[in-house]
Amino acid sequence: MIVLEKRPQPSKAWSYATPLVAVLATMIFGGILFAILGKNPIQAIGTIFWEPLFGEFAFYYRPQLLVKGAPLVLIAIGLSLGFRAGIWNIGAEGQYIMGAIFGAGAGLAFYPLDAWYVFPIMVIAGAFGGWIWAMIPAFLKVRFGTNEILVSLMLVYVAEQFLASVSLGLLKNPEGHGFPGSRNLQSYESAHNAELIAGSGMHLGVVAAFVAVIFAYVLLNRHMLGFHIRLTGEAPRAAKFAGVNPARLILFCLGLAGALAGLAGMFEVSGPAGVVSIDFNVGYGFTAIIVAFLGRLHPLGILLAGGLMALTYIGGEIAQSQLGLPAAAIQVFQGMLLFFLLAFDLLTNYRIRAARSEVA
């Protein structure tokens, strides 16, 4: 009989090793899944993880890694702070959408004015859009004790409907011949979040993601507020005695997560996407949850996890076009990763022992 023995302290070694073990297990089981779908598993896994980095067209795919990774990292950093404190914002997708709508809306309001201040205003508007959307669950939780998980999630569906509404109405391109979707911000220079170095994939959103990583690292390790966040998550009672104000913490964590998700949406719509359209959002807000956990809620870990997840997106697209691997298979693959991660986390907190014969 095997029993679990709680470790007096979580194992440091396993806490670093579990993400790697989880990735490995996902590759194995993902390979089995691909084999069931009638694809060569080695080739499929190779295409996903190798092709974007070192394949023939890597010069094209490597910049894409930054483009896809940046929003994931930006959102996941915000989520991780809340997750650490036991504040579950799972509506980042909605905050991302609202950030994009507010950001693009601010930019389009100035069209066709050519001025330096258009883009900074869009950045502020984007962050505000995400922030205000996250403030709804935050305020309701602080004021009425409403469950933030359900409220933030419901607001994703509301945001999706709002997105449909504005791309068919308010923000619709007046010169778009009746097609849904806004003007293309890429062709409006003052509002365009262009690549800083052509062909590098490096746009301001990527810079923002790196800044967010550093900011979160400093906050968690060098600042009282970061200490309070960690304390609340690890020892809620101790946090109470230490005088941590839970309401302030909720407002801060949800607000910051919303603002970062809003920024991610704004940088996406003004750069790589260009257009506010009905299907603008592609689930970054949900994938970022996986990224946050895969990165062990640690800023540097999230940076690496964001890169890995971006790799599966890009590799998945390549596998889709080259091997005919269905898009949903990649989604399953990403979901599997979170599964294995949570499962192997057992080893961080518990020791597995063969039980001696005793009455339990």
Add this chain to the structure above:
Amino acid sequence: MDLSAINPVLLVASLMVAATPLLLAAIGELVVEKAGVLNLGVEGMMIVGAISGFAISVETGSPWLGFIAAAIGGAVLSLLFVLLTQVALANQVASGLALTLFGLGFSALLGQSYVGIKPPSMGDIHIPLISDIPVIGPILFQHDPILYVGIALTAAVWATLKYTRVGLILRAVGENHDAAHALGYKVIKIRIMAILFGGACAGLGGAYISLIRVPQWTEGMTAGVGWIALALVVFASWKPWRALLGAYLFGGITVLQLNLQAAGVAIPVEYLAMSPYIITILVLVILSADKSSAPASLGRTFHASH
């Protein structure tokens, strides 16, 4: 705008249909939460139930087999939740999210070749005489069998929780798992049974959407019904009959907004489509003041070592 096009009898009848997936999922989750487990994977289990039910009934031509397959599909997915939370002792919130993310992807993968197909119809029950009573007949006695299964399940869960020993043990496990363990009840085993039951119910609810309410398969077709079901359990204060009432309320809102869309009310379609979600939030706010009825061990991991 033509509100007279809305037929109140049909409205109430279709309200019951719209409410049934919610009810099935919520009753299942209610039992799970009564056992002290918070499974946020309802949406994932529903969508997997929706596709497994759809696929099996298309392949076999029998909606009944489809519903059985849906219950099994939902339960199998919830088995993953069991492995994560009861065996690997993982965080329940994160595991539930994982279940939903995985379920959405997995169902899309399974459903690729079923897009645009019409499933075999279940047909409505028609009881001579009482089904023909004007007004009441079409509202209450001309539905598909699964709708009545949902109501029967509500009654069964209510009676089991209230009057039987099994119900008492289940509630004990949910209220104080350490005390239940000390009394010699197998906490983990009871919770596993509850989670599997919840998974089967969510699966049925999902299949009700894909086989009866819509009926066809599209990716992500549950569109948040699983999450609303979670809210419904809170709304119901963990009481089965109140879950039924809540399901009809939400079903009513959904049907009414669809009818208003069809009648061409001056409110844009998107804003009407938002309304069920916004009303869910409002209801949660109104009810969140009272947390006294929540099972005391809800969401806490049990490990016999301490």
